[in-house]
Amino acid sequence: MITRAEGAYLGAVRAFQNPMLDLLHKRHAPLVVSLLSLVFTAERPTVAVADAHTEVADALDQLRAAGYGEDLPTGSARDLCRQWADAGWLVRHVLDDDVEVYRLSAHAVGALEVAGRAGGARARVSQSRVRTLLEAVERLALDADPDVMVRIARLDTEVKRLQGEIARLERTGTVDEVDDEELLEEAENVLHLVRELPADFARVAESIKAMQRDVVTALRQDQRPTGDVLREYLQRGEHVMDSTSEGRAFAGALRLIGDPQRLDELSAQLDTVLRHRFAARLPSHQRAELRELVRRIEQGLDQVFAAQREASYVITAQVRHHDPLRDRQVDDLLRDVMAGMQTWLPGSRRGQAVTPLRRLPVADVEHLRRTPGDLRPAQAPDALTDRDDPVDVSDADARAWGGPHYADLEAHLRALGADAPDVDLAAAFNAAPAQLRRPVDLLGLLELAHQLGMTERDEVAFVDAVRPDGTRRRFAFGATTTRTRDEDG
Template identity: 65%
Template structure:
């Protein structure tokens, strides 16, 4: 069945009214919403901390109710400021985000557009002026020139423009008067500038939101991607680096950024606006119009900053997601969630209303037996078994090679020290000892015997060479030691 023109027009209109911007303007509390958002969010305050926004909106509600505007339930919504903001976030008028570890609100592109429409509707008459028509004609002429690929026609047009400029320069240099426009025409020009500037905040917000939407799509696609990790890394890192070119709004903004992106361009714009405000015609502008004219450069600066911030944030999020991307882990999580859903569906087939399932509050842990819970008691939990007494002949000693790699030969060392006189130099004693007792561990054993019997340390440095069982040698240095042969007896 074919669709009539009326049906098609009605469907387009119904789709348009589902847009959050028209929903805001057509809503039950539209005057209240427009008033509050215009008070809280200004040209110099694009984002507001969540806590500050709740406090300010609560104050506005109290002021309006105190002034008697709550006698009609259609004027001010019920509920707290927090509940009202949550609803505005839900319907797409406010956008929560994190800036410098602080949660803030900012207006969505639809809310900015709605405020601009409401401002134009309540800001006085809209007229067809010479300035607005000239802007239209100049735009059409510029489009025609840019679309024309005829070289000769473009050269002829450029020469005509040059001749006109040269003639004006000659006239002025010859003493001709400058013919300024009258104040009424200058006022029309200023109103046309304000008309064009009102569209900028919504345009900037749409670019930032398109980048954020693209970021969410990329992250979602990345989590569903099962290709090799290296291929995924290359593709998504490239998308993160060229994120501004990924959306039509971003590409259009990149072109505009070449005109307004440099700080000196914005500074020049601010200087021009400041000069215009000092002209006599500026007194004909309303107070709100003068404020809007002064704020144009600030709005441009904040809009550029908003888009660039969204670009940096999206690039950071995509890069972080790519670096932590693990297809195997993601598949395991997806399988687990599918198992949970399947189990829930099976349970729903046999359950009755009122049946409950005890939730799993913690994962089971492995049983590893008893672990010591405190380190204050160093005693073992039980006494060791007694050693078995055996005869000396029944003891199995290690062979000679394994014994040579063992600890110090205390018996041989004590017998050797006993024949060195009352005192001896430890370094000389070690160097002169038998080869079997000159291992590194025997040097430690000799030091232990000297410490036990009593020794005196000197200021000189003694260097000895130890001999390992495999024939390798190692040198040691220590302070000189003079030791006793036998243990010194204490005198009471």
């Protein structure tokens, strides 16, 4: 049986295994907290990996120049960021444009909030904080009590209180002013609650990502029929927000803060607070926190929704392309590679050459097909049948709808070029008789011009072609001049 002391000790050991407390009790915790708070801000939740390395390196150089070199860890900024990512304080993420970025984990956000509260003004036992506690307990008791008459009595008491307040305001026409000290206490209580939001949003997003990794891992190792796998995991992908306790809690909170009208009302209320005379007694950073409250809520919502969309996309894509046999083959191959490395490394030396694999092994095939398959179709095509109504086409009609009249076109060009060596092709086509102005004759004329030699201009020429049935079609092409005789003519 575990004693109380042992139970308390084991609980503390488990608590300090949390990356948040692990960050705070490290030797270089002040450096980690300061650098993370310097690089990551509410306006800049994600930072490109290369930019983060550069900024951390610049900060380390400034600290060394100021004389803090003995208190700083060894290693480059890249090594420190990699250590922080391995410890669970930073999360690497690839954006849609293939840019790799860092963002703070929920543990790091919580650690920064704890350090910020410890280094700032200490929270006091105030009327505002006690009232918040009492109201929360009252709401909890009201929601937990199933007695209808008790709830009706409580609501009736609240209605009578509100009606009495309305009657007093109508009678006196004045609002009881609240002392500035009490307003300052309430503002500090609001700020205390606000500082918890970033870590809460980050925990929800990371719980969704953890669920995504669990689903994909289970899918790769699943031995059940594919139909069962598809039904279960597609359903989890569609209802990813309901798959974790943090997600369910967030869904409940979203019903309160997800309404744009509610956020607009919150923004108007904060403006009223900041216009009051007591707000001038708040430090500038606290006024900025109150002013940025709505935007921080919107950023947290976007962070959770982005994690939800990514999880749904990854799970759905994994299900669509899931091939258990191939995945198991890849896993077996990777295990073989790791086993080979573990066998080779203990007996190897630094810089030892490795014999490369110059050719792939030949597959041991017992039997190959020696004869091709039957290329003949399964059955012969149907025999051709004579048309019941044969069309009688004369030679003249067939010729009229046939190809270009090259001889007539060439004679037409030579006749136009009797007095000039060059002729404009568009003018020559428009001057030809109707039987030589078919669309196909325009192609023939261009072909003859290419053979005889032609010169293209930057202008656009238009011609009207006439089909044998009398229909017309306008064509446009680059203005061209052609010689009417070849070099020997």
